[in-house]
């Protein structure tokens with residue numbers, strides 16, 4: 001069995017354990033395998049395990065790896081890709097072409113650009129709004145106060161928002177941020193949550209997120225990190 005296959009098993013065991021511990025059904029929680037910066041052989045190994053949902057944080061890197069004539073999508077056309085990193089409006093076209101979900105909508109300008117591209121390309125993609133729950137200066141995402149305005153704008157332009165995503169501050173208890181994000185989502189009637197990474201996904205599981213984003217504990221440490 002490959003190292004990656006073992007890691008998948010280990011993560012699935014951790015999910016099952018947490019589910020049992022919290023007495024929640026984890027069957028609706030999907031693992032977004034975060035393949036950013038990972039060597040191609042590791043991604044190939046994950047594909048060989050049958051995994052079909054991946055996350056990338058940069059449009060350019062994702063296009064090189066997944067798109068084009070020699071990209072993984074040619075051999076694995078049913079792979080779904082999530083953009084989990086900051087998106088610049090000038091990359092909206094490529095992002096809408098390549099991704100099935102953009103988890104990082106965080107401004108009216110970006111919402112406009114994504115909606116325009118969806119219309120142009122006749123493509124519907126899933127969109128989540130990234131919330132900067134810790135209100136950290138350097139982090140992307142809207143502050144909780146800005147969320148209502150952005151949701152209203154998205155509704156006006158016809159961009160459907162399915163849910164919310166967050167990355168908690170590294171020095172605060174993740175569980176508090178996850179619970180806060182869940183409350184926010186519920187108060188706006190949003191169904192999906194993307195929260196939890198290698199170090200903290202167990203804390204997200206009792207809140208039944210649709211997506212946990214797992215990189216290093218699946219693929220191993222990213223080179224140069």
Ligand SMILES: *Cc1c(COP(=O)(O)O)cnc(C)c1O
Pocket residue numbers: 034036057084085167197198199213214215216217
């Ligand atoms: C890199 C990244 C992850 C994965 O982090 P790991 O700690 O390696 O699991 C998850 N979410 C986002 C937004 C990321 O940029």
